[in-house]
Each structure stands twice: as structure tokens, then as C-alpha cells.
Amino acid sequence: xxxxxxxxxxxxxxxxxxxxxxxxxxxxxxxxxxxxxxxxxxxxxxxxxxxxxxxxxxxxxxxxxxxxxxxxxxxxxxxxxxxxxxxxxxxxxxxxxxxxxxxxxxxxxxxxxxxxxxxxxxxxxxxxxxxxxxxxxxxxxxxxxxxxxxxxxxxxxxxxxxxxxxxxxxxxxxxxxxxxxxxxxxxxxxxxxxxxxxxxxxxxxxxxxxxxxxxxxxxxxxxxxxxxxxxxxxxxxxxxxxxxxxxxxxxxxxxxxxxxxxxxxxxxxxxxxxxxxxxxxxxxxxxxxxxxx
Amino acid sequence: xxxxxxxxxxxxxxxxxxxxxxxxxxxxxxxxxxxxxxxxxxxxxxxxxxxxxxxxxxxxxxxxxxxxxxxxxxxxxxxxxxxxxxxxxxxxxxxxxxxxxxxxxxxxxxxxxxxxxxxxxxxxxxxxxxxxxxxxxxxxxxxxxxxxxxxxxxxxxxxxxxxxxxxxxxxxxxxxxxxxxxxxxxxxxxxxxxxxxxxxxxxxxxxxxxxxxxxxxxxxxxxxxxxxxxxxxxxxxxxxxxxxxxxxxxxxxxxxxxxxxxxxxxxxxxxxxxxxxxxxxxxxxxxxxxxxx
Numbered sequence: 001x002x003x004x005x006x007x008x009x010x011x012x013x014x015x016x017x018x019x020x021x022x023x024x025x026x027x028x029x030x031x032x033x034x035x036x037x038x039x040x041x042x043x044x045x046x047x048x049x050x051x052x053x054x055x056x057x058x059x060x061x062x063x064x065x066x067x068x069x070x071x072x073x074x075x076x077x078x079x080x081x082x083x084x085x086x087x088x089x090x091x092x093x094x095x096x097x098x099x100x101x102x103x104x105x106x107x108x109x110x111x112x113x114x115x116x117x118x119x120x121x122x123x124x125x126x127x128x129x130x131x132x133x134x135x136x137x138x139x140x141x142x143x144x145x146x147x148x149x150x151x152x153x154x155x156x157x158x159x160x161x162x163x164x165x166x167x168x169x170x171x172x173x174x175x176x177x178x179x180x181x182x183x184x185x186x187x188x189x190x191x192x193x194x195x196x197x198x199x200x201x202x203x204x205x206x207x208x209x210x211x212x213x214x215x216x217x218x219x220x221x222x223x224x225x226x227x228x229x230x231x232x233x234x235x236x237x238x239x240x241x242x243x244x245x246x247x248x249x250x251x252x253x254x255x256x257x258x259x260x261x262x263x264x265x266x267x268x269x270x271x272x273x274x275x276x277x278x279x280x281x282x283x284x285x286x287x288x289x290x291x292x293x
Numbered sequence: 294x295x296x297x298x299x300x301x302x303x304x305x306x307x308x309x310x311x312x313x314x315x316x317x318x319x320x321x322x323x324x325x326x327x328x329x330x331x332x333x334x335x336x337x338x339x340x341x342x343x344x345x346x347x348x349x350x351x352x353x354x355x356x357x358x359x360x361x362x363x364x365x366x367x368x369x370x371x372x373x374x375x376x377x378x379x380x381x382x383x384x385x386x387x388x389x390x391x392x393x394x395x396x397x398x399x400x401x402x403x404x405x406x407x408x409x410x411x412x413x414x415x416x417x418x419x420x421x422x423x424x425x426x427x428x429x430x431x432x433x434x435x436x437x438x439x440x441x442x443x444x445x446x447x448x449x450x451x452x453x454x455x456x457x458x459x460x461x462x463x464x465x466x467x468x469x470x471x472x473x474x475x476x477x478x479x480x481x482x483x484x485x486x487x488x489x490x491x492x493x494x495x496x497x498x499x500x501x502x503x504x505x506x507x508x509x510x511x512x513x514x515x516x517x518x519x520x521x522x523x524x525x526x527x528x529x530x531x532x533x534x535x536x537x538x539x540x541x542x543x544x545x546x547x548x549x550x551x552x553x554x555x556x557x558x559x560x561x562x563x564x565x566x567x568x569x570x571x572x573x574x575x576x577x578x579x580x581x582x583x584x585x586x
Contacts, residue, residue, distance in 0.1 A: 079479050079482065079483075080479060080483070136458035136459070136460065137458065137460075139454050139478065139481070139482050140482055140485065140486065142447070142482075142485040142486060142488070143447060143450045143451045143454055143481060143482065143485040144451065144454050144482075146451075154435070154436060157436045158436045158437060158439075161432050161436055161437050165429035165430065165525070165528065165529075166429070166528045166529075167429065167430075167524050167525050167527075167528045168524070185432065186371075186372050186373060188432070188436060189372065189432050189433055189436070189437075190372075190373070192433065192435040192436040193433065193435065195435070231460050231461070232458070232460050234460075235458065235459045235460045236459075
């Protein structure tokens, strides 16, 4: 039996889906972080743990892993040759490591033309036009990802301190946030010193909530963030393309806030990134067999 | 003999100046980092090392440390009670721990009214008006210090990646910076992941250099940064005050770029932060003796 495997992995966890040659899912698995940028060996271990769970659910033993054809979508696959290095460490019959954005694109829009924006802790833009894939953004919290939740949360804390200092006006949102830190700016500073991107991102929903209520700072922060998203769309999405998907935890919060020219092109995603990995495996390896086999 | 000690300490090093009761410097010392926010015991060790050097230069043994009256200016003195905790750990006859901004203010403008802006890796604003001292900014790179070199360097790298992605226009400054990273955006991402504030700050002089040549991005980044500095000055500097000092590594680069209303009030600093600590020790302890002794 031909076995297809899709893997969706990143800093928070790793999911596996096993399918038969027709692309029907026959087993699923789940494990810990698969971050190939910071821990390639840990990623390998968690990818195999999720795979073996999926094999077990399909009634297969771990030895079956040597006969699967896999597509793995992993953040950082394009950086420092990480993807190619991981491919050599895996026991699968065949393995293609793609970026997380590539499997998300395939899951959301399938084979056709379209643009996908992943708006989670970070922000990534990916488009397919006449078979050509292009990605922008996604360089990480420190120097990129202007539309992501981490930046929104960080921007909020900066404005809270500016309001505390009397440099910018306070608002219900700054007061609410300050109260969450027991009205002690030192607590914000201590939090920020050790905060990871997803720690900052935890404050992003609050910004949307207060923007909805008309809070002037909440509205300003979302407006600025939407501007960065639309600037990136202007650069990547061809004007004639009519399919735009906003995915990730903040996708549905941003969708109604885009300007009409983009809002009119928004479609719900066809499927998630993991289903995109499985479909891509079916497509790539079927294609390989037709070409080489 | 009454011995006065001034200490100027921070993340990069610690300097000591010993003075006689008339405030004349009789010895100096220098040692490693005195960062009371991250390593109070290491700070204590380096403060004592610098002090003993200063005592030695004055022909005194280490036992003389128990008879000095000290003012220490240390970053983070106001956070989490760090200053008070350190005071209890020091062997000096008397010790007052102040913020680095307080001794810088005293060094730059002496006893009178005025405002000092410290523009280095970070940015801090401190004013004295009719004896009342007020500080704003200086909460750190992550969520504050908008006029500091770290923010300027980080903003540059963000714009370089936006230009690489075709979202914002390229300029001679983005091309120069890209070349410094061997035209490989991954190198920027890797650098940024581990960069400390002063690593980002190392790119700030390049922004000024290109702004001087009329580079549109360089000019835009400095313009934005000047706006944050003037917003903070609007909040902290009383309109009737006529003494403004810009100190720190970027102070003299920013000075000619302020708008006329602030530029007209700029004065060169009277002295540095270490001399401010010594003068403050003379003032505080003379005052104490008059009051209590």
C-alpha cells in the first residue's frame, strides 16, 4: 500500500496525518515542538513520535515509517538549508520539507491562484500566480511580522508606558492593561524583558476588543497594523487575483477591517495546513511516479 | 578625613571617583559591569573593585572603604527596590543609590532647573524644576526608549527586509545595509534573533550618516525618532525652562535636528555623570551633617 504522510510542525507542536494513496486520512498523531531553526534533533524526534501515533491509529507498526512518502511543512524550512538537512535525518521512503506557509497555501486555496495571509503570532504572505509561489514577511518578531499578534501586543505595552509617562493620552485600553499589571510599570518592564513573541501576542485580542468598543488607542493600533497588511498585499497580490484567505488566530479578526478592495476578495480557506500537506504529498509523489516510475 | 565617593555604573562597566571633603578628585577606578537588575552580587563586586582602585590611587588601603560617603548612579535603581537592596550590601559609611539619570542630570546641569536627555542605546528624559525631579522613558529597548540607538538600528533592519520583500522602496541605505549582511536576508534574521540592544544600536550611526547624505529612508527614520524625542520633551520640559542638554553617544547627532524651539535651548553639559555623582555626594552628605551632625 502507498502511504502518504502530512506533517504540520512549528514552535508549539507537531501534527501528523496519514493517508492512503487516494488521499483518505487513515490515522492522526500529535506531539511537541518541531522547531528546526533552534532544535533540529528535537524536531526529528517529535515528527517521528507524531508519525508513529498516526501509523498506530491506522493499525500499522512503527516499521511502516520506512515506506511513507511525506510532505512536511515547517517554519524555518528555507532558512540556513534547515529543510534539506532534516530530509537527510528522516527514515521515510521519500520526504519533502516545505515551509509552513507553503502547506498553509495549499490547504487554504488548493491548486489554483490565490493569496494567503497567515496572521497569528507573526505574519506571512504567500501567493500562487500561474504556478509561481512567492512569500514575503515572516522574518520573525524582532525585525518583521508587522501584522502579527506579537507586534500588536508589544505596541500596546509601549503605548501604555507612554501614557503612564504623560507622553501620549491614556484611554480605557491603556487603563485596562495597566490594571492587568497591577498599575505598576515595573511589572510591564519585567514582563517584556523575558517575554517570548507569543507572550506579547496574548495581549493582541484585547486590542481588537477595545477597538470594537471605539477605544481611540485600540483603533489606532489596529489601523496601523491593517496598513502594514495592505502594503504587503499591494506588493504581493496581483490585481487580477480574486481569492484571498486570511488564516491564523487573528485572520477572522482582521478580515472585516480590510479596505473594500481586499475585503471583496476574501474567501474562507478550503482546508487547514495539515490537509494541505497531505494533498501536496498526494500531488507531488503521484507526479513523481508518473514522471519517474 | 571626610571621603566622598561617586560611582557611575551600568551594563558595560563601572567607574569610581574619590574626592576629599572639598570635592577635589583624589583617585579614580574602573571595573566591569554593575547591572543591579540582572546581577546585584556581580554589581557589588565590581563597585568595590573600582572603589579600591580609587582608594589605592589616593594612597589609601581597602579598609578606608568603611569611611567613605558614597553616591552611586546605577541603571535600574528604581526598579524592584534594587537600589535599597544594594545599599544594605555595601560596606561604605553612608551610601545613596540613585538612578543613572539622576547623576547624569546633576553632572550636566548642576543644581539648577533644566532638562537632560540621555540618547545612547536607550533614551531617558529627566528634568529638574524648582527642586522637583521627574524622569520619563528609559523603560528599556523592548517596550520603550524610542529615541535610542537600539531602536534606530532595529528599525533600519526592519526596513531593509521590507525593501527586500518589495513592500517599501529600496534606497542607498537599505542597499548598504544589505551588503553588510552579504545580501542575505537570513543573516539579518539570524543576527536579530540573538542581538542585544547595543548590537542593534551599532547600526544607528549609519542611519545618521545616510540621512546627512539625503537618503530618503535615513531621513525618514531620523525624522520619526526626532518626533518621539520632541513628544517626550513636550511632556516633560516646562516651556519657561531654558536649559536643555542632549548627552549620550547620539546626543550630538540629534542636537542639530531638533526643531528651533528646542534647538535654541540646548547647552553643552557642565560635566559627566561621574562628576555629577561626586557633586551629589558632596551636596547630600554636607546637607546631612548640617541637619543631623
